[in-house]
Amino acid sequence: MDLVFGSVVLGILSGGIYALMAVGLTLSFGVLEVINIAQGMLVLVGAYFSFALEHYWHIDPLVGLLVTIPALFLIGYGIEWAFLRPLRQDRVALSILVTYAVALVMEGLIGLWFGDNFVAIHAWYVDAAVDVFGLYIPYIYILGFALAIVLLGAVYLLLYRTKFGAALRATVQNRDAAVLIGIDVQRISTLTFAIATGLTAAGGMLFGATNAFNANSMLDLISRLLMIIILGGMGSMGGALIASLIMLVSVDVVSVVWTPNWSTFAFFVITVVVMVLRPQGLFGAPPARKV
Amino acid sequence: MKPNNMLAAGVISLALAILLPLTVLGSSSAGVIAFVVLVLAALWAVYTIEKRRALLTSLIGVIAAIAYPLVFNSTEATTIMFFALLYVAIASSWNIIGGFTGYISLGHAAFFGLGAYTIALVADRLGLSGGYGLFAVALLGGVAAGLFAIPMGYIALRLRTIHSFVIVTIAFLFMYQLLAFNLQDATNGSSGLAVPQPDWSGAFFNIPFYFAALLLAVLTVGLAAWIRNSRFGLGLMAIRDDEDKAAGVGVDTWKHKFTAYVISAVPIGIAGAIYAYFSSYIYPQTVFDPMIDLTIVLSAFLGGMGTLLGPILGSLVLQPAQQLLTLYTGAAGWDLVLFGVLFLVVILLMPSGIVPTVVERMRRARVQEAVRKADALSQDAVPDAAAEGGQG
């Protein structure tokens, strides 16, 4: 029983980390109407970046975020500018292909650079753990959860307390109408994508500190993140957070009470059941017919 | 530029792009193969763009494909073309839901894997041995894929949007991969399953597989052509262009999409089974492989999604290129980078794919020519179509 409780705690903590990774995906879907398949790879780029800083220059991963977040912000800015902005018709379909291609290029380059050995990010708070009802939880999970809450809170404030946020939410509601009332949708889109990618740097660091990874982890990661945003309801930030918690708690609990082999499968089953009963996801709006 | 020059320029630059690195990197046989493929593709392109000669050119293509293993009978040469033909079938089948209907599935590798596991399990449980008979069992792979596609299609198409469809199809693929890993009693988990092998030897070994793939490719392209020219197919393409408007003019959109999805699963299941038989051993990560979907989409996209010719052309170019690339570069990594860059270049420069772009350019050139001629003759002879098309 205590073990189950411990795994619930662990699930909630790592759920926060996943929310940080998934929120970028759901934000860019909401604002840009694109599905960013490269999100999984961007997480890994963030992770490798933190890994390299720590491994070669002994920069603490948390301090390193001061470098990696702006760096990924710029990468996101570049991707949007070069590959997403030119897409006109069939945006959803083409964005999937373009970002998949971007992910492949990055996967190839990272594989060439770092090889395909699994690596992990180390720091004292990664390697030391605290005892929660017999389950040793590394400090990084607690730290990561706190960081996730702080960053998600910051995004929330940005969305609901600033002019930029108001313009962004208007764009989510109706892209065409936003243009009509004088919102610079192009600028909003680019900044949103860049911010989403910047956040992913933090998600990547935390992922890399809590998992061993290599460039091939990309597909596993993106499939999990996609499932999260579809369970939560596409475009919904709160949905992404709740779905992350559901996913990680179910995964961790199933690992403990049954077997780790079936842990991810449990989440798949939950998602499929939700898709049957409520196809728009937990917090999504059903699509209206276009008239 | 005149239309013929445009096309020639396109084909030649494509030829150079593919051929040069291959002849530099590869052996001469690889160069020959690439050359043959290109000649075939170019021939095909030239003739089928003029729709009248589609049947004749298809016939030439099939005859050339039959003759190919007689001319190039090395194991290497037949292997490369075996994969190319297999992917012609896979991509043409995927195109029914992905191209005609515009619902891009990134989970069709699930059907490939289902077909592969079907043949392996059936052969194992019934104690079958290798031989021509196993090709009949491969058909069961298609049946299995079709049956599984029914509940999958029901769930994936519940929400009327493309983005949720894409994601749910990916999710299914990973679900099957996990199942294949975890249902160890049946699938032997990560150790994989063996498929009994025939006692064909030497260079002949590939030949029956080659012709099985060819037959599947011909039948699948035929199926796609049938659908493309049917009322049902017209309904699918209307859905791609404007789904709600299609419903507004009487197209039962849900049934159309669902049927297209299930149909497109079947040939891919058969292809997966043939692949499993050919490669003699399957693992969860090689048959339920997301890269398969990426390759399908890229092939269909290179050639032109939603056209009949697109997936054929795309597969015939991409497969040999990919096979030879991994053969000669060796280093994992560069192939991904090249693959991705190629993809990006095509999408950004020709967002509707190579074939539709070339066709569109030719049409425009022809229209302009018509306008010029008409201008020279008299004012009122200018066809409206020409004037309108010139702007589009």
Place this chain on the structure above:
Amino acid sequence: MSALLEVRGVRKRFGGVEALAGCSFRVEEGSITSLIGPNGSGKTTLFNAVTGFATPDEGDVELRGEKIQQLSPDRIYAKGLGRTFQQVRVFPRLSVLENVLVATSHSSVAQGLRTRTGASERERAMEILEYVNIARLAGVPAGSLSFGQKKLLEIATILVGEPKLLLLDEPAGGVNPTMTQQIGDKIRELNARGITFLVVEHNMEFVMGISHRVVVMARGKVIAEGPPDVVRRDPAVLEAYLGA
């Protein structure tokens, strides 16, 4: 005359906004009925509720006495009720001819798979294209047509299904006076052949010229109904338009 379409107490909410607040009226068989009202009065929502694009929260929509409000758009179309859209919509990558052919195929999927888009259908489709004067564009992708041509194509597409009732959303919107005249003539001509019309339109001259009856909506309700010259003089209508 009997009612071909009867709308009874239809309500539809979007979030906090009640777009239709208990809307009732009839369209007589063989008539040209116009639906007018200020912007935001719920005309397009009503169209959507009638054609299956938005399911009403409450109330009934009856076509010849049969309730249709729960049916999907394709089923409603098959019952003989066709519509156009406010923003002109064609299938841009299909040819003009194919655009029309799509609408002929309300057959089952199994039948659709067996059927080629054959010669007889093509002939009929060409006839209709001829009728709206765009037959010479049959082979052109519909996306490259001009705005006016797209409007004609949209009407042709609906006509091929032999509807009993045609719902036109702003047929005269955004087209030049000559074309407006042409469209008005076509509507009268088709009406004489037995097609009933329900038309949403802002162009008052156009409305008063073609309609047998006019239904006026404001704030999601019908506020006046009757022959054009009666409605024109109705104080409630003036009030709604002037916002007094």
